[in-house]
Amino acid sequence: MIRYALRCANGHVFDSWFRSSDGYDAMRAAGQVTCTTCGSTDVDKTLMAPAVSETTTAPRPTGAPAETALDKLRQHVEKTSDYVGSNFVSEARAMHQGSAPERAIHGEARIEDARKLIEDGVPIAPLPFVPRQKAN
Template sequence: MIRYRLTCDQDHEFESWFQSSEAFDTLDKAGHLSCAVCGSSRVQRALMAPSVQGTSAPLAAPRSEVEAALAKIRQEVESNSEYVGLTFAQEARKIHAGEAPERAIYGEAKLADAKKLIEDGVPVAPLPFLPKRKTN
């Protein structure tokens, strides 16, 4: 795992963990990165000093306030809404049109689809984390 400090085109700074440098590059090229503050998809790596721990330092560092807040948001969303996966845009439209039961949902959408939902008045908001994909 590797931690990167990231910045968006609106000068927001945040950190995120990636499986590897190659994993970051793959997600970046696919357009799957977004700012944790404003949702902008124009994200890049910022300069970051290496984190070196001495042998007497504990291996697990305590979570920062931001990490704790994001974990709480994730827990609230996952506990109080239905994961609809890659069908998020379609399901949000159905709910907005009254063609599906009113309920809280979360999932994944392409940036263009999310922008179109907002333009069409469908109430949606980006989450500051990527959903854990459910396989069953």
């Protein structure tokens, strides 16, 4: 995982996590990197200092407003939807076509598969965090 400091064309600055540098590039090209304040997809990386590890581990500060909001969102998503893992694309498509009962789901999809769902009118949205796999 890699964290980037980002800035939209309207000057809003925010951070976001990505699986890799290539992952960021692909999501940005697909219009899936959006400003957390205004929703603009005209977003670029900003200059940031690399994270340097120390020999001692200091406690990580918690409770930042963005971190708290993301944690609440994650808890809400996990509580109110079914995790379908790598079956997300087929489940979303089946619900959209009426061959499966509608319900709230979350899971994982490759960018090209998510783009195809959007092109086909299937209502989906990326989550600002990587889903945790649930133990069965």
